[in-house]
Amino acid sequence: MKIRVLGAFGGEGLGHRPSAFLVNDRTLLDAGTVSGALTVSEQLAIEHALISHSHLDHFAGLAYLAETLGFCETGAAVTITGIAPVVDTLRWGVFNNILWPDFSKIPHADVPVVKYRTLVEDVEQRLGDLWVTPIQVNHTVPTTGFIIHDGSTGVIYSGDTGPTEALWRAARGLQGLRAVILECAFPNRLGPLAEVAKHLTPALLGRELDKMPVNLPVLIYHVKPQFHEEIAEELERVGSDRVAILDQDRTYAV
């Protein structure tokens, strides 16, 4: 499985793009940024956008991807995919002809550039060349992590979350898992804020390591740009050689 890091951060800064990954060239895993990281032809190859939750830093790139698809008129379309509360919020709260055009009617309702698909929680479902299982995690709005598998290898993706159990429980015993892609948003001194906003700090993340089913490498994303150095130092002190911060623009083979 090939995972390209389009945006590695939990916000935007100079050279820092919000969270987004491209799996095997066709499937977005969150979409905080898309057009700012891909050529037009690469954007046209996208078929699915798997979205963990309805916070802006995880879907804003869909707005401009929809425009790219609409202007190119090649027949390419992206299917926005996630659990019902996430898909419904994007459909009725974003692509609603107020905040942004309803691209499910553009250029025509019968051949739109944006489609929607709702996934069932806790059930493995086919998505393009992948198998995907959405598992609810612990955030301020309905949010899932995903277990993503291509039939031979797989990864666990956390979405935004505070301390969680269900995701690790669901992954227990699965074959072929190669990595955990886990969020970490705030430094330890902002623990109280992390608790309210339901995110992880390096200290909280250290406790998650012990709950994971196997000794997988843990790749960190969603660091807030302004805290990057502080969090990197604290992650080193977590003391595990399993943990590394993901590099933006790098493609990982897992």
Ligand SMILES: [Zn+2]
């Ligand atoms: Zn986020």
Ligand SMILES: [Zn+2]
């Ligand atoms: Zn969030």
